[in-house]
Amino acid sequence: MNVFKDLRTKVIEQLEDMVAAGEIPAGLDFSRVAAEPPRDPSHGDAATNAAMVLSKAAGMKPRDLAGLLAARLESLDVVKSVEIAGPGFINLRLDQDFWFAQIRTILEAGKSYGDSDMGKGEKVNVEYVSANPTGPLTVGHARGAIVGDALASLLSKVGYDVCREYYINDAGNQVNVLANSAYLRYREALGEDIGEIPEGFYPGEYLKDVGKALANRDGEKWLGKEESVWLSEVREFAISQLMELIRSDLAALGVVMDLYSSERALVEAGGVDEVMTVLEAKNLVYTGVLEPPKGKQLEDWEERPQTLFKSMEFGDDVDRPIKKSDGSWTYFAGDMAYHLDKYRRGFNTMINVWGADHGGYIKRMQAAVSAVTDKKGSLDVKICQLVKLMRDGDVVKMSKRSGNFITLRSVIDEVGKDVVRFIMLTRKNDASLEFDLVKVLEQSKDNPVFYVQYAHARNCSVLKHATDEFSSIDLSIETLKNLDLSVLNSEDELRLVKLLCAWPRLLESAGEAHEPHRIAFYLYDLAAELHSLYHKGKLNPRMRFIVRDDQDLTQARMALLEATNNVIASGLEMFGIEPAEEMR
Template sequence: MHVFKEFEAKVRAALTAMEAAGELPAGLDLSRVTVEPPRDPSHGDVSTNAAMVLAKPAGKPPRVLAEALVARLRELPEVTAAELAGPGFVNLRVAADWWLARLADVLVAGTDFGKSDMGAGHHVNVEYVSANPTGPMHIGHTRGAVVGDALSALLEKAGYSVTREYYINDAGAQVDVLARSAYLRYREALGEEIGEIPAGLYPGDYLKPVGQALAERDGRKWLEADEAEWLAVFREFTVARMMEGIKSDLALLGVKHDVFSSEKALVDAGMVDVALKALEDQGLIYVGVLEPPKGKKPEDWEPRPQTLFKASEFGDDVDRPLRKSDGSWTYFANDIAYHYDKFRRGSPELIDVLGADHGGYVKRMQAATTAITGGKGALDVKICQLVNLMDAGVPVKMSKRAGRFVTLRDIVEEVSAGVVRFIMLTRRNDQTLDFDVAKVTEQSKENPVFYVQYAHARCKSVLRHAAEAYPGWDLSGDALAKADLTRLSAPEEVDLVRQMLSFPRLVEAAAEAHEPHRVAFYLYDLASSFHGLWNKGRDDTTLRFLIETDPELTRARLALVKSVSLVVAAGLQIMGVEPVEEMR
């Protein structure tokens, strides 16, 4: 049940009736008519812009059209007041009993409440994490992993068909550096004194087991061999080992992917040539000389003819190089081929969840996606800003140069996967996030994980006490949906019901905007309302959930409590967080 869609249907029916009565011209386009909550709750429960967007095509002043619409909407039995506001908005107030009756929809749907057919099964490819396979997942990778996974679940809840994808960057120079670093550890495993790790190689101890495994498998076979003989072998083995570790870490966090695509396999299959041939056939590739970068010109910059993509024709700031000076393809060329491949696999809508260092990548890749798909594909890039790791307000020092960093596994084992996932969604992805290990385990309102989980645990506690006090009662959702919900007469109870019934709209809006953090914000607000009602019941016995002298009121309030637990659980399900039954 999506209450605002139901009212949208009622508004459209009123407009159709006005058309039949000659109050509106026939054939008006109603696609821009919206029905949503007013920005200011004091203005009512439901607001529509119908008069505003239809006034010009109807040839009438907005307020005149709004007055006619108000007259018709006042006739609806559930509408207690219909008012004209501002230049032509129509605000409706809806009877409390109408809201309360729809609480049954939550109880019957269970954690499926909020599911939508908005996506109509359209296919979306969400690529996330895609960390270079050169080491373990660290705290910085964690945010993109959670955002991508939650966004995928959100889109599925809204009715889209989603492919979760990881792109393995295993074709660039960094994997050759990785192979050389592993070779050093291989020599170490065979008893050589390797001394300090040379600059430019990966210094972390995480490569020691890789070197040991290669030594056990191949013995001294590669010690005297030229690099040309062993490089490809060490590269393939080490990348495979790194990916095993990455997949294990992601599983620990509860993050899953449907597809792991290899950049090297893409290049080896000739997909770069195929993609760029498609651009060339459209006249979008040429040889030219770029202007020097704006600002301070790099010392090694020199004007030279380059193979360029006409990115500026598709919204980018400048045209982009496709070949390096040695004749090999640029990373950008490989990325064009990869996005073309995703599109050809059946995903017209593409979403990339990337780290903060990819900010300059967005325009060029969106331009390339539009061009390579002939305008049939669309790319949205979600940039995840940095995570500042702290402990009780003190920054945790890390050194990439020394190979010391806090891994994803470290942080999950410290505070649990659920806590990590929730906290990573408490800010917009494009805002820096502070992750304080001490604070995220506090039991206070300031800790959003605790506050939301405590609401769910309190609901479960009430239901357990009810099962003990009324052993013969059926406390299932279906049974409680039959309670006399009109007994919920306290303003706080009605407001809580309204808040829960806005969840389906929240799901659709968050999915449309590709913003899973909205779910975390919603759950915090819902938890705050529930805790507020709980606290009032401690002071006012008439507001308590179990009223021994009034079983019908008790049933209605248990329906309310059960509904809160279901909506919280449904929201946490999108976030990939397990709801707790009791706090410890």
């Protein structure tokens, strides 16, 4: 249960009673009424802005309206005290029994505590990774993969119907370069001395495997033939081999896509022609010459007439080319077709997770989505900044096998999937991130993945020790949720419970903002609260989780630990991480 959403409902019920009693006029808009934690916890447990947002329409002074509402709120069972602050905010302190009763709610819900219907089943497409199928995934790709995957899980948890999608960029010149690079390795596999890898080819030794596989399949079939004879076959084979490698890398990271979409298939099915038809019908294309760019060279700029899209009408800085002067399509045209295809598959809301080098592409794509969907579709782009890979403070050198990057698989093999996933979410996606292969394995408070996992494992250990200490203690969920929890009355325990109760609201706010990193921050804070409570037991025996001469108090604290573990496990599993039951 989202206690703040429930409290907002109670506030609105009191406002409706005030309307019925003639204290305020009918027809007021309650949509802006909120109930949320105050910025300063010393002000209370919750605050409502009801008097502030309704006073003008009600024809009353805010504090006068607040006085009427406060008197009604004070009579609610869950409310301990009410205070009017400033120009008319109402601060509420909730009864301690109300807070501890939430432990039962968490225990009953288990790891589904915090699940929400906020999304109301709306279809959302989250496209991420979408790396060119020209090599294995890199550490840079890992960040986008993890952010996209965690965001998809978060949106699912708060009630959206989510599709995880990978867009295979298998059209254009880069896959022709791949085919030529693979053909070179094919010749090498058949015994030729290929010498130095030519400039512009993909140099990674991973292509040796592709060349050997092609030689095993086709023998000398393509040897000595003109490029026009073998290009298509070798290209398709190389793309297939590398997509298999990419799928394997994603699986090692715990990422499973719902759908892989092919750019080449979309183009060959007439997707770009369809976009042109749509844009022409809306009078959104014309033939023109763009002004030369100031201070930088744009890839799609030509000093010749081109077919241009009127993207400035939808908030872009300049109109954009969709067909070059030689009649070929730009990459942008294909991307427009792809997003129109998403929209026609029922996705009004689209989220793309891109690398740092795509920041300049956002405005034109958002303009394109707005244009082809008659402004019914929306595109949110999450840019993932670069990851600097370190080893005990020193930058990690590039891999010869990969060519010029560090492979994702090598990092997973060294530190493990769970570590990679959590660390990549400890910064907002648009902030740079350092990933130190040594520090991420340290067992300290400064290592967030260890700190959170240790909180869960510590609780598991304490729960086990409780059964060793008390032979008759019953720690089944059915028993724990029906305990008398009034024995839990310390401020430290209450603070932990309040933090647990913030989980449903945090999930909804993070889902609404498309920011999964908030979950990592919350889990760290929750772990810190738990560890702090544990250490206070070292100073005060009555604060220990297990009090040897008091089974009732111990049992109640086990209920609190079990509830805490439910939330930690829920957050970790949303990140694709297995909660630890013991630390070694």
